[in-house]
Amino acid sequence: MTVESIDHLQAGAPGRFGNFGGRFVPETLMTALDELEEAYREACSDGEFQGELKALLSEYSGRPTPLSLAERLTKQVGGSRIYLKREDLNHTGAHKINNTLGQGLLAKRMGKRKLIAETGAGQHGVASATVAALLGMECKVFMGEEDVRRQKLNVFRMELLGADVIPVTSGSRTLKDATNEAIRHWVSHVEDTFYLIGSVVGPHPYPEMVRNFQRVIGDETRAQLLEREGRLPDDVVACVGGGSNAIGMFTAFLGDSGVRLHGVEAAGEGLDTEKHAATLTKGSPGVIHGSLTYLLQDPHGQVLPAHSISAGLDYPGVGPEHSHLKETGRVRYTTAEDREALEAIRLLSRTEGILPALESAHAVAEGVKIAAKGKPESIVVICLSGRGDKDVESIRQGLEGEGHAVG
Amino acid sequence: MRLDEAFRAAGRRPLIPFITAGDPDLGTTLELIRILDEEKMTAIELGVPYSDPLADGPVIQAASGRALVHGVTLSTVLELACEARRNGVKTPLVLFSYYNPILQYGPQALITTAAEAGVNGMIIPDLPWEEGREIAESARVHGVDLIPLVAPTSRERIRRIVSDAQGFVYCVSSLGTTGVRSRFDLGVDDFLDTVREWSPVPTAVGFGISKAEHVRRFLKHADAAVVGSALVREVERAGEAFFDPARREEALEGIRRFVRELAEPRSTVASRT
Numbered sequence: 001m002t003v004e005s006i007d008h009l010q011a012g013a014p015g016r017f018g019n020f021g022g023r024f025v026p027e028t029l030m031t032a033l034d035e036l037e038e039a040y041r042e043a044c045s046d047g048e049f050q051g052e053l054k055a056l057l058s059e060y061s062g063r064p065t066p067l068s069l070a071e072r073l074t075k076q077v078g079g080s081r082i083y084l085k086r087e088d089l090n091h092t093g094a095h096k097i098n099n100t101l102g103q104g105l106l107a108k109r110m111g112k113r114k115l116i117a118e119t120g121a122g123q124h125g126v127a128s129a130t131v132a133a134l135l136g137m138e139c140k141v142f143m144g145e146e147d148v149r150r151q152k153l154n155v156f157r158m159e160l161l162g163a164d165v166i167p168v169t170s171g172s173r174t175l176k177d178a179t180n181e182a183i184r185h186w187v188s189h190v191e192d193t194f195y196l197i198g199s200v201v202g203p204h205p206y207p208e209m210v211r212n213f214q215r216v217i218g219d220e221t222r223a224q225l226l227e228r229e230g231r232l233p234d235d236v237v238a239c240v241g242g243g244s245n246a247i248g249m250f251t252a253f254l255g256d257s258g259v260r261l262h263g264v265e266a267a268g269e270g271l272d273t274e275k276h277a278a279t280l281t282k283g284s285p286g287v288i289h290g291s292l293t294y295l296l297q298d299p300h301g302q303v304l305p306a307h308s309i310s311a312g313l314d315y316p317g318v319g320p321e322h323s324h325l326k327e328t329g330r331v332r333y334t335t336a337e338d339r340e341a342l343e344a345i346r347l348l349s350r351t352e353g354i355l356p357a358l359e360s361a362h363a364v365a366e367g368v369k370i371a372a373k374g375k376p377e378s379i380v381v382i383c384l385s386g387r388g389d390k391d392v393e394s395i396r397q398g399l400e401g402e403g404h405a406v407g
Numbered sequence: 408m409r410l411d412e413a414f415r416a417a418g419r420r421p422l423i424p425f426i427t428a429g430d431p432d433l434g435t436t437l438e439l440i441r442i443l444d445e446e447k448m449t450a451i452e453l454g455v456p457y458s459d460p461l462a463d464g465p466v467i468q469a470a471s472g473r474a475l476v477h478g479v480t481l482s483t484v485l486e487l488a489c490e491a492r493r494n495g496v497k498t499p500l501v502l503f504s505y506y507n508p509i510l511q512y513g514p515q516a517l518i519t520t521a522a523e524a525g526v527n528g529m530i531i532p533d534l535p536w537e538e539g540r541e542i543a544e545s546a547r548v549h550g551v552d553l554i555p556l557v558a559p560t561s562r563e564r565i566r567r568i569v570s571d572a573q574g575f576v577y578c579v580s581s582l583g584t585t586g587v588r589s590r591f592d593l594g595v596d597d598f599l600d601t602v603r604e605w606s607p608v609p610t611a612v613g614f615g616i617s618k619a620e621h622v623r624r625f626l627k628h629a630d631a632a633v634v635g636s637a638l639v640r641e642v643e644r645a646g647e648a649f650f651d652p653a654r655r656e657e658a659l660e661g662i663r664r665f666v667r668e669l670a671e672p673r674s675t676v677a678s679r680t
């Protein structure tokens with residue numbers, strides 16, 4: 001479908017980012033989404049809610065996360081200075097907790113004690129299970145069978161935290177199918193269950209709400225860099241699965257026209273193969289999981305399976321705000337292949353002693369490319385969305401497959 | 408025959424069967440349509456297979472998967488409707504499709520092609536009222552009814568949704584996805600009565616209905632009952648028999664018996680007052 005042909009679709013209506021977004025869900029969920037939106041708006045203007053969230057982010061998750069100058073990496077790359085925003089140092093090891101704390105408190109405020117969540121890499125599942133334990137709630141996590149296999153460690157972590165992990169066997173058995181199954185469960189239990197979506201995807205108000213819970217990443221980065229360097233960065237890079245760490249990072253800089261923003265999707269085994277997850281680069285507008293956005297699909301509108309070595313980027317859709325930012329040109333979207341991500345992991349591990357998540361490694365790969373071409377006085381900020389402990393097994397297999405000596 | 412006429416006509420069964428187009432194959436679907444037409448259904452719902460049917464339970468998900476293997480698309484289903492009409496099928500046909508295949512086909516193009524193919528209505532389970540205004544308008548101009556869905560959770564939304572309904576209103580019997588149920592929520596009768604009171608067009612109730620006993624119970628509160636997963640499961644059970652010349656006829660007759668046993672034809676012209 002061409003972009004022109006969706007112009008009539010209520011651009012500018014509530015819950016839209018330009019042409020994208022909206023609410024494409026079964027009628028059974030519409031009242032619940034209205035209630036969620038109302039509760040969210042009230043919480044936004046409630047100082048007590050905001051205070052409670054802020055306290056949890058600092059005292060429980062350890063925010064603010066550091067902005068680290070990567071000196072040895074910078075030297076090795078030999079270009080612009082590279083800063084890393086250390087979301088990997090959050091409690092549970094990724095940015096996902098910023099959002100789950102926010103939505104968990106909202107669920108509590110709405111009197112719902114049953115949480116459900118979908119997960120790919122397991123990071124959002126772990127973050128949801130963690131918040132459920134913290135707030136004394138029940139938690140069910142839907143996870144594709146393929147991801148259950150790839151992310152054994154996180155499955156065990158979720159179970160330790162008291163969550164019920166439900167393997168999903170439909171479709172491609174990855175994040176897309178886990179999301180379908182979570183939505184199906186929600187339709188059946190909508191009256192007492194809160195659906196804690198893990199990225200800036202899904203029907204309105206989720207993309208907006210999750211962005212606002214994640215924007216702390218960029219807000220902190222901006223303030224930290226101004227304090228330290230007295231200036232804004234030249235380039236900001238983040239990986240894009242559903243797009244929550246990227247939107248969380250970019251939002252603070254959208255109005256700074258001098259700051260170039262780069263979103264990095266997974267090119268898997270290559271853009272010219274069928275095995276990639278480059279939704280914005282190779283996809284076209286359509287509806288997935290309740291939202292009008294770019295997606296990977298065939299000419300008849302059937303959703304195509306995505307592929308990435310990183311379970312968290314292995315998703316054929318993307319948040320609707322990213323579709324809009326692509327169209328306006330404010331953000332440049334590019335890709336990194338599996339092997340580039342693996343290479344970036346080795347590089348960052350050996351120069352900085354930081355093992356990034358496979359997802360975040362895609363941003364590192366692109367950030368390093370940008371820095372290599374940049375001037376020494378320029379600044380590149382890379383969003384290090386998570387740590388790589390969960391991925392060691394995939395990384396080992398991946399590097400062995402590449403013929404690298406791992407020892 | 409228009410949808411609202413079929414709801415009133417004497418001699419039609421107050422049933423709307425759902426089948427997935429292309430399950431087990433297109434030829435069999437055409438035969439099933441013929442049988443359902445002969446059995447005088449109020450309407451026939453033709454499901455367009457989709458990769459991500461998030462409003463459907465396991466039975467229809469599996470049927471969708473089987474049809475997709477044969478490469479069935481929205482275009483194929485429109486051609487199928489055309490062919491059914493050429494074969495003399497008179498029962499109203501209602502297309503059931505998720506929104507994305509429609510969006511890729513082009514909503515305008517779909518509406519004109521559907522009208523030409525003799526399709527009377529469309530159900531789009533993931534296109535709620537707010538998002539469907541424009542499509543409803545242009546469908547109406549071409550004589551195709553966009554059938555609205557209401558759910559037990561719709562509450563204050565019901566009045567707005569049914570106010571300008573065309574064809575009929577589809578009432579979702581209970582929370583959840585499509586699929587056979589053994590029990591229904593206690594509040595469902597009140598919900599159905601409310602919708603019927605406010606709706607300017609007939610109402611049908613669906614989701615979970617599998618037995619004559621369910622149909623009888625629901626017809627006190629709605630004008631027709633939709634039978635989906637239970638019928639799709641019958642088709643699935645017959646399975647290989649459809650491809651065995653020696654058993655094909657018996658398999659088709661089995662489907663005929665199944666729908667016959669669900670409800671008798673209306674004996675008089677139904678009035679809506």
Ligand SMILES: Cc1ncc(COP(=O)(O)O)c(C=O)c1O
Pocket residue numbers: 094095120121122123124198199200239240241242243244245246311312313357359360385386387
């Ligand atoms: C560490 C990490 N980064 C990134 C992502 C991708 O999600 P998003 O694009 O929403 O940030 C995930 C998802 O699981 C993740 O675990």
